[in-house]
Amino acid sequence: MMPEQKGLLSIIIVNYHSGNLVLNCIQSILDHHVAPNFEYIVVDNSNSHQDELMICNRFPFVQWVDMGYNAGFARANNAGMRLAKGDAFLLLNPDTIALDQSIAVCYQQLKAGNFCAAGVQLLDAAHAPQISGSRFVQGGLNHLLPIPYWGAFIRWAAYSAGSKAPGVQDVASEQQVDWISGAFLMVQRNAVATAGLMDEDFFLYGEEVEWCSRLKKVGQLVLFGNLKIIHLEGATINKSQNIQEQGYYNLYDRKGLQLMVSNHLRVRKQYGVGWFLFLLLNYTWGWLFFLLCSTVYETIRAANPFKQGKKVFAFGRNVARLWFLTPAIMRNKPRFYKMF
Structure with missing residues (x-):
C-alpha cells in the first residue's frame, strides 16, 4: 500500500460501462462537500477509454486505474486500496447518490468511534430504506431462501420457529452488524492491514460478506442510521448484462x-x-x-x-x-x- 496520510479519506469507485453513473455519483458528493480531504480513485473494469475521457476531463483530480479486463469487485477494489493514501477507505458503488454530507460525517464518526468499519442507511430511488447490513446466519442458510418453493418452505419453518430476518433495513441511530453492504463500506486502513484485502477468488457477490467476517475479528462493524445515501440497487450489473x-x-x-x-x-x-x-x-x-x-x-x-x-x-x-x-x-x- 501507499504511505498513509492522516485525515484523508480515499473513495474507491469501480467502473464497468457505468461512466454516467460515476459522473453523477462524484458530482453528488462535490455538491455537498468540496474539501481537500477526499481522494477519488476510479478503477476501470471495462477498458473504456470513452469513460476515462469523460470522467477525467470533468474531474481531473480523479486517479484512474485501468485493470485491463473485467476484474470484478474484489480485485478492482483491492487495486484501489493498494494505491490509496487515506487512513480510511470508502468502497462506493457507482450507482449511489450522496444526499448531504453523510460521507464526511461517516468518516468523522468512524475515526472517533471504536469501530473498524462503518456503513450508512441505504435508500432506493423512492427514498425507501434498503438492507444496509446484516447479521450472519450459521452456515449461510439464508442462501437457501431464493430456491423456488423449497426456499418458501424454509422461510415458513424458520419464522414458525421464531427466527428473525438477519438483514437490517431500518437502521437504528447506531447499530452493530456482522457485515455491511458493499454499496457503501467504509473501512479503517489499519483494520485492512490486519485482516487483509478482499479475497480475489470472488468475481462478484459475497466478497464483502467474507471480508467482513475477517474484519469483524479485528473490531466492531457499525451502521449509522442518521446518515443516508441513495443506492440504485443493481443498476450497473443489470444494465451491462441486459x-x-x-x-x-x-x-x-x-x-x-x-x-x-x-x-x-x-x-x-x-x-x-x-x-x-x-x-x-x-x-x-x-x-x-x-x-x-x-x-x-x-x-x-x-x-x-x-x-x-x-x-x-x-x-x-x-x-x-x-x-x-x-x-x-x-x-x-x-x-x-x-x-x-
Whole structure:
C-alpha cells in the first residue's frame, strides 16, 4: 500500500460501462462537500477509454486505474486500496447518490468511534430504506431462501420457529452488524492491514460478506442510521448484462449462476466444507422439489403442467454447473470464479 496520510479519506469507485453513473455519483458528493480531504480513485473494469475521457476531463483530480479486463469487485477494489493514501477507505458503488454530507460525517464518526468499519442507511430511488447490513446466519442458510418453493418452505419453518430476518433495513441511530453492504463500506486502513484485502477468488457477490467476517475479528462493524445515501440497487450489473430483474432472487440466468457460485464459495471459506455441501445438497433437492411442485401446481390449475419448464431447466443447468465447480471450491485453492 501507499504511505498513509492522516485525515484523508480515499473513495474507491469501480467502473464497468457505468461512466454516467460515476459522473453523477462524484458530482453528488462535490455538491455537498468540496474539501481537500477526499481522494477519488476510479478503477476501470471495462477498458473504456470513452469513460476515462469523460470522467477525467470533468474531474481531473480523479486517479484512474485501468485493470485491463473485467476484474470484478474484489480485485478492482483491492487495486484501489493498494494505491490509496487515506487512513480510511470508502468502497462506493457507482450507482449511489450522496444526499448531504453523510460521507464526511461517516468518516468523522468512524475515526472517533471504536469501530473498524462503518456503513450508512441505504435508500432506493423512492427514498425507501434498503438492507444496509446484516447479521450472519450459521452456515449461510439464508442462501437457501431464493430456491423456488423449497426456499418458501424454509422461510415458513424458520419464522414458525421464531427466527428473525438477519438483514437490517431500518437502521437504528447506531447499530452493530456482522457485515455491511458493499454499496457503501467504509473501512479503517489499519483494520485492512490486519485482516487483509478482499479475497480475489470472488468475481462478484459475497466478497464483502467474507471480508467482513475477517474484519469483524479485528473490531466492531457499525451502521449509522442518521446518515443516508441513495443506492440504485443493481443498476450497473443489470444494465451491462441486459437483466431486467433487480435483487438477488433470480437463479435462472448468468447472474443467478454467479450468485449461486459466489454464495457457496463464501460459505466454504467462512464455515467449511460441511456447510458448503449441506447448501449444495439443498440446492440439488430444491431443483427436484421445484420440478415436482411446479408440475403439480400447474396441473391443479388445469394449465400446462410444464408451464414453468424453462425456469426449471435453467435452474437445473445452474445447479449442474455448481456441481462441476465443487471439487475446486472444496480444495479452496486460488481460482477466479467468474461466471459472466
